[in-house]
Amino acid sequence: MTVVAIFAVILLWSANYYSAFKYATCHASVVFAFASPRAGRMRKIMGHYCNICGRYRPNEKFTVKGHRNHICKDCAKMPKEEQEAIEHEEEIFNYLQQSNISQKNISRLKKLADSGDSKIAELAGIVLEVAQVKPHKKRRLKILAKERRDLLKKLEETGLIVAHGGF
Ligand SMILES: [Zn+2]
Numbered sequence: 201m202t203v204v205a206i207f208a209v210i211l212l213w214s215a216n217y218y219s220a221f222k223y224a225t226c227h228a229s230v231v232f233a234f235a236s237p238r239a240g241r242m243r244k245i246m247g248h249y250c251n252i253c254g255r256y257r258p259n260e261k262f263t264v265k266g267h268r269n270h271i272c273k274d275c276a277k278m279p280k281e282e283q284e285a286i287e288h289e290e291e292i293f294n295y296l297q298q299s300n301i302s303q304k305n306i307s308r309l310k311k312l313a314d315s316g317d318s319k320i321a322e323l324a325g326i327v328l329e330v331a332q333v334k335p336h337k338k339r340r341l342k343i344l345a346k347e348r349r350d351l352l353k354k355l356e357e358t359g360l361i362v363a364h365g366g367f
Pocket of ligand 1: 250253272274
Protein backbone atom coordinates (compact mmCIF):
# COMPACT_ATOMS: atom_id res chain seq x y z
CA MET A 201 0.00 0.00 0.00
CA THR A 202 2.74 2.42 1.03
CA VAL A 203 4.73 1.40 -2.03
CA VAL A 204 1.78 2.34 -4.24
CA ALA A 205 1.48 5.64 -2.43
CA ILE A 206 5.17 6.39 -2.94
CA PHE A 207 4.86 5.51 -6.61
CA ALA A 208 1.87 7.77 -6.92
CA VAL A 209 3.81 10.63 -5.31
CA ILE A 210 6.79 10.06 -7.60
CA LEU A 211 4.45 9.95 -10.60
CA LEU A 212 2.79 13.18 -9.54
CA TRP A 213 6.17 14.78 -8.97
CA SER A 214 7.55 13.82 -12.33
CA ALA A 215 4.31 14.89 -13.99
CA ASN A 216 4.65 18.22 -12.28
CA TYR A 217 8.27 18.40 -13.23
CA TYR A 218 7.41 17.56 -16.82
CA SER A 219 4.74 20.21 -17.04
CA ALA A 220 7.08 22.74 -15.43
CA PHE A 221 9.71 21.82 -18.00
CA LYS A 222 7.13 22.09 -20.77
CA TYR A 223 6.00 25.43 -19.42
CA ALA A 224 9.57 26.71 -19.30
CA THR A 225 10.40 25.70 -22.86
CA CYS A 226 7.09 27.01 -24.08
CA HIS A 227 7.78 30.21 -22.25
CA ALA A 228 11.27 30.40 -23.67
CA SER A 229 9.94 30.04 -27.19
CA VAL A 230 7.42 32.78 -26.44
CA VAL A 231 10.29 34.98 -25.26
CA PHE A 232 12.23 34.18 -28.40
CA ALA A 233 9.20 34.82 -30.56
CA PHE A 234 8.91 38.20 -28.90
CA ALA A 235 12.61 38.91 -28.99
CA SER A 236 13.24 38.31 -32.67
CA PRO A 237 10.63 40.65 -34.16
CA ARG A 238 11.73 43.11 -31.51
CA ALA A 239 15.31 42.84 -32.70
CA GLY A 240 14.04 43.46 -36.21
CA ARG A 241 12.09 46.44 -34.98
CA MET A 242 15.17 47.72 -33.14
CA ARG A 243 17.13 47.56 -36.37
CA LYS A 244 14.32 49.41 -38.08
CA ILE A 245 14.33 52.06 -35.36
CA MET A 246 18.10 52.33 -35.42
CA GLY A 247 18.30 52.48 -39.21
CA HIS A 248 21.65 53.04 -40.81
CA TYR A 249 24.73 54.58 -39.23
CA CYS A 250 26.13 57.87 -40.53
CA ASN A 251 29.88 58.18 -40.17
CA ILE A 252 29.75 61.96 -40.20
CA CYS A 253 27.09 62.90 -37.66
CA GLY A 254 27.48 59.61 -35.78
CA ARG A 255 23.75 58.95 -35.67
CA TYR A 256 21.58 55.99 -36.64
CA ARG A 257 19.17 57.44 -39.16
CA PRO A 258 16.23 55.94 -41.07
CA ASN A 259 17.07 54.36 -44.41
CA GLU A 260 15.19 57.06 -46.32
CA LYS A 261 17.81 59.53 -45.05
CA PHE A 262 20.40 57.84 -47.26
CA THR A 263 20.81 57.77 -51.00
CA VAL A 264 22.15 54.56 -52.55
CA LYS A 265 25.62 56.10 -52.65
CA GLY A 266 25.22 57.51 -49.14
CA HIS A 267 24.24 54.07 -47.90
CA ARG A 268 27.45 52.67 -49.28
CA ASN A 269 29.61 55.48 -47.88
CA HIS A 270 27.67 55.73 -44.60
CA ILE A 271 26.90 59.41 -45.13
CA CYS A 272 23.32 60.63 -44.62
CA LYS A 273 21.61 63.10 -46.98
CA ASP A 274 22.00 66.02 -44.55
CA CYS A 275 25.70 65.44 -44.01
CA ALA A 276 26.22 64.96 -47.75
CA LYS A 277 25.23 68.63 -48.15
CA MET A 278 28.23 69.67 -46.06
CA PRO A 279 31.32 70.86 -47.91
CA LYS A 280 33.57 67.97 -48.83
CA GLU A 281 36.48 69.28 -46.72
CA GLU A 282 34.27 69.46 -43.65
CA GLN A 283 33.07 65.89 -44.16
CA GLU A 284 36.62 64.70 -44.62
CA ALA A 285 37.86 66.54 -41.53
CA ILE A 286 35.24 64.79 -39.37
CA GLU A 287 36.11 61.41 -40.87
CA HIS A 288 39.83 61.96 -40.46
CA GLU A 289 39.46 63.08 -36.87
CA GLU A 290 37.43 59.94 -36.12
CA GLU A 291 40.11 57.85 -37.80
CA ILE A 292 42.91 59.42 -35.75
CA PHE A 293 41.04 58.94 -32.47
CA ASN A 294 40.42 55.31 -33.42
CA TYR A 295 44.14 54.63 -33.80
CA LEU A 296 44.59 55.38 -30.11
CA GLN A 297 41.86 52.92 -29.19
CA GLN A 298 43.61 50.10 -31.02
CA SER A 299 45.82 47.73 -29.04
CA ASN A 300 48.60 48.45 -31.53
CA ILE A 301 49.29 51.13 -34.10
CA SER A 302 50.67 49.20 -37.06
CA GLN A 303 53.27 50.23 -39.63
CA LYS A 304 50.42 50.65 -42.11
CA ASN A 305 48.64 52.94 -39.64
CA ILE A 306 51.87 54.90 -39.16
CA SER A 307 52.26 55.56 -42.88
CA ARG A 308 48.62 56.62 -42.99
CA LEU A 309 49.24 58.97 -40.03
CA LYS A 310 52.20 60.48 -41.86
CA LYS A 311 49.87 61.33 -44.73
CA LEU A 312 47.28 62.80 -42.37
CA ALA A 313 49.98 64.84 -40.62
CA ASP A 314 50.53 66.55 -44.00
CA SER A 315 46.84 67.48 -44.25
CA GLY A 316 45.91 70.99 -45.31
CA ASP A 317 43.56 71.07 -42.32
CA SER A 318 45.73 72.31 -39.46
CA LYS A 319 43.70 70.56 -36.76
CA ILE A 320 43.91 67.20 -38.54
CA ALA A 321 47.61 67.72 -39.16
CA GLU A 322 48.18 68.49 -35.48
CA LEU A 323 46.19 65.49 -34.18
CA ALA A 324 47.84 63.13 -36.66
CA GLY A 325 51.27 64.49 -35.74
CA ILE A 326 50.68 63.82 -32.05
CA VAL A 327 49.40 60.28 -32.58
CA LEU A 328 52.25 59.63 -34.99
CA GLU A 329 54.76 60.63 -32.34
CA VAL A 330 52.97 58.48 -29.76
CA ALA A 331 53.09 55.52 -32.16
CA GLN A 332 56.80 56.04 -32.68
CA VAL A 333 57.46 56.06 -28.93
CA LYS A 334 55.12 53.18 -28.05
CA PRO A 335 53.02 51.53 -30.80
CA HIS A 336 51.44 49.10 -28.34
CA LYS A 337 48.72 50.46 -26.14
CA LYS A 338 49.74 48.41 -23.11
CA ARG A 339 51.64 50.57 -20.58
CA ARG A 340 51.77 53.36 -23.15
CA LEU A 341 50.55 56.13 -20.87
CA LYS A 342 52.87 55.03 -18.08
CA ILE A 343 55.84 55.19 -20.41
CA LEU A 344 54.76 58.57 -21.77
CA ALA A 345 54.37 59.83 -18.20
CA LYS A 346 57.92 58.73 -17.48
CA GLU A 347 59.67 59.64 -20.71
CA ARG A 348 57.50 62.03 -22.69
CA ARG A 349 55.54 64.31 -20.39
CA ASP A 350 55.25 66.83 -23.25
CA LEU A 351 53.48 64.29 -25.44
CA LEU A 352 51.21 63.19 -22.64
CA LYS A 353 50.28 66.82 -22.09
CA LYS A 354 49.40 67.17 -25.76
CA LEU A 355 47.17 64.10 -25.53
CA GLU A 356 45.39 65.73 -22.61
CA GLU A 357 45.05 69.12 -24.26
CA THR A 358 43.59 67.75 -27.48
CA GLY A 359 41.23 65.31 -25.76
CA LEU A 360 42.99 62.43 -27.52
CA ILE A 361 43.59 60.90 -24.10
CA VAL A 362 39.85 60.19 -23.83
CA ALA A 363 40.10 57.91 -26.87
CA HIS A 364 43.07 56.17 -25.32
CA GLY A 365 41.28 55.38 -22.07
CA GLY A 366 42.83 54.75 -18.67
CA PHE A 367 46.36 53.80 -17.75
ZN1 LIG B 1 24.81 62.31 -41.00
